[in-house]
Amino acid sequence: MEKLTDRKRSEIKGRLEGIFGPENVTDKVHDLFPYSYDATECEPHMPDFVVLPEYVDQVVAVVKLASESGVPLVPYISGNNIGGLTIPERGGIVVDFSKRMNRILHVHESHMYAILEPGVTFGQLKKHLDDHHPGLRYSYPFAPPFSGAVGNAMLSGMNNMSCAHGSMGDWINGVEVVLHDGTVARVGSCFLGKEFRPDNWHSRYPMPDLLGMFVNWQGMTGIVTKCAVQLWPRRPIETAYVGIAYGFETTAELMRELGRAEVIDDISAVSVEVAKMSVGIPTPIKIPEEPDFALLVPVSALTRKHLEAKYEIIQDVFAKVNRKHGNKTFITKFDTFASLVGEGVRAFYDLPGVVTPLVEYSGLTWFGSYAPPEHLGTLFEKANAIFHKYNFPAFVYSKIMKSGHYGIFRSIIRYKKDSEEDRAHRAMEEFFDLGVEHGCIPYKAPVWMCERLKEHIDPNWLELFKRVKGLMDPKGILNPGRWGV
Numbered sequence: 001m002e003k004l005t006d007r008k009r010s011e012i013k014g015r016l017e018g019i020f021g022p023e024n025v026t027d028k029v030h031d032l033f034p035y036s037y038d039a040t041e042c043e044p045h046m047p048d049f050v051v052l053p054e055y056v057d058q059v060v061a062v063v064k065l066a067s068e069s070g071v072p073l074v075p076y077i078s079g080n081n082i083g084g085l086t087i088p089e090r091g092g093i094v095v096d097f098s099k100r101m102n103r104i105l106h107v108h109e110s111h112m113y114a115i116l117e118p119g120v121t122f123g124q125l126k127k128h129l130d131d132h133h134p135g136l137r138y139s140y141p142f143a144p145p146f147s148g149a150v151g152n153a154m155l156s157g158m159n160n161m162s163c164a165h166g167s168m169g170d171w172i173n174g175v176e177v178v179l180h181d182g183t184v185a186r187v188g189s190c191f192l193g194k195e196f197r198p199d200n201w202h203s204r205y206p207m208p209d210l211l212g213m214f215v216n217w218q219g220m221t222g223i224v225t226k227c228a229v230q231l232w233p234r235r236p237i238e239t240a241y242v243g244i245a246y247g248f249e250t251t252a253e254l255m256r257e258l259g260r261a262e263v264i265d266d267i268s269a270v271s272v273e274v275a276k277m278s279v280g281i282p283t284p285i286k287i288p289e290e291p292d293f294a295l296l297v298p299v300s301a302l303t304r305k306h307l308e309a310k311y312e313i314i315q316d317v318f319a320k321v322n323r324k325h326g327n328k329t330f331i332t333k334f335d336t337f338a339s340l341v342g343e344g345v346r347a348f349y350d351l352p353g354v355v356t357p358l359v360e361y362s363g364l365t366w367f368g369s370y371a372p373p374e375h376l377g378t379l380f381e382k383a384n385a386i387f388h389k390y391n392f393p394a395f396v397y398s399k400i401m402k403s404g405h406y407g408i409f410r411s412i413i414r415y416k417k418d419s420e421e422d423r424a425h426r427a428m429e430e431f432f433d434l435g436v437e438h439g440c441i442p443y444k445a446p447v448w449m450c451e452r453l454k455e456h457i458d459p460n461w462l463e464l465f466k467r468v469k470g471l472m473d474p475k476g477i478l479n480p481g482r483w484g485v
């Protein structure tokens with residue numbers, strides 16, 4: 001976007017104040033600045049305005065204004081995506097949903113879904129379910145509790161029930177979305193009826209799945225104003241085990257086998273350095289004799305006997321891997337592990353929570369990806385070498401999703417923004433090359449990563465992608481600059 005003239009800026013400001021009220025519009029530099037950057041090394045860009053919507057009508061009005069004036073819109077929840085995805089690449093209006101458009105509109109007990117406004121946070125949803133619907137549960141990432149549940153689902157997040165139930169993108173039953181010209185459309189079974197009804201958001205099949213036009217698009221195709229996410233029955237017993245593994249391939253095989261056993265809610269495998277970080281060692285060094293990975297394995301059960309049966313199956317998996325690899329893995333109860341290494345490790349289990357090792361530096365960046373499970377062992381080994389090369393503590397985070405249909409491979413760097421950003425970025429470029437070489441698909445990918453990814457993908461996919469973007473956003477006002485378009 002060309003720089004706004006003073007006249008145009010003041011005209012747009014007047015119109016925004018008419019839509020939202022003057023107290024919900026700002027163009028003051030000190031208000032705009034926090035929206036210009038995030039934890040990553042992605043290049044900062046200032047927005048021109050920040051607005052705080054409360055109602056769908058206001059979102060429609062601001063989309064129409066943007067469409068007429070050509071000013072970009074950047075939808076924003078808490079900017080916690082770790083991919084620079086809310087940095088206003090071309091300036092414009094940041095639409096911050098977190099302050100006023102954050103209602104839990106409905107929880108349907110029998111169909112097990114919640115209809116959320118975009119600003120609803122994980123902490124808010126957890127509290128609401130605990131207080132009002134104790135028989136239902138949702139799933140949480142390692143993100144802080146003030147991050148958005150809708151943002152996470154719309155970006156195909158991976159949470160603490162992902163081994164059992166897959167990517168959070170699969171948990172979306174439907175959305176209400178404002179299109180580039182202000183049209184409000186409902187997608188999913190909620191398309192029945194002329195008006196919004198809270199009782200018909202139970203699925204997104206079997207009509208053509210138009211949700212694909214919005215999920216993972218980083219706000220580039222429409223602005224979501226309602227989103228229905230699946231809830232699950234809360235089980236009377238929720239507990240966790242901790243696995244310890246020596247060897248990268250052993251760890252990967254253990255994860256795959258645990259996934260296929262179909263008795264666990266999730267696995268989060270982290271480099272052993274992370275376990276040390278969690279108990280207060282900020283720059284841990286692995287001693288050669290130490291294990292390579294720690295695995296957090298949440299499990300839920302209906303009865304004690306159910307849990308015992310699951311635990312027996314889990315122990316059998318460990319025994320099977322040990323027979324093959326020579327006693328390289330161990331399992332214990334999470335409570336035992338926490339009492340041994342320190343209670344700080346509970347931050348990884350009591351979600352949503354602030355996982356201190358992730359946020360104790362000024363910078364946080366990652367190569368996160370959906371990964372083919374069979375390559376995880378190689379990825380762990382090669383990533384470890386890259387961490388050492390760039391002199392950062394190894395911080396690999398990995399999961400097995402949906403019983404093993406796909407995995408997660410993430411290399412994380414916490415760094416000091418003032419002195420380590422360049423080194424962190426060069427390491428990220430190597431993690432990207434490593435991942436793509438082994439079939440990984442980056443998620444929440446920043447602009448620089450999308451540019452590099454373009455060199456590796458089907459050119460006709462790219463052509464189709466650009467056509468869909470052109471159709472959904474002909475004036476280029478919806479979070480422009482992402483994917484370089």
Ligand SMILES: Cc1cc2nc3c(=O)[nH]c(=O)nc-3n(C[C@H](O)[C@H](O)[C@H](O)COP(=O)(O)OP(=O)(O)OC[C@H]3O[C@@H](n4cnc5c(N)ncnc54)[C@H](O)[C@@H]3O)c2cc1C
Pocket residue numbers: 074075076077078079080081082085086097118141142143144147148149150151152154155156157158159217218219220222223224225358359444479
């Ligand atoms: C320390 C830390 C740990 C994390 N761990 C995990 C993890 O374990 N698993 C995991 O999955 N994630 C993890 N995350 C990421 C996080 O869960 C999600 O990406 C996050 O919840 C979405 O971020 P947000 O709510 O701040 O959305 P934002 O970052 O504000 O927005 C995300 C994207 O959605 C777009 N958007 C926002 N609102 C709308 C709208 N109304 N309509 C259309 N598009 C919109 C934005 O433009 C942007 O492209 C972690 C993040 C942090 C900081």
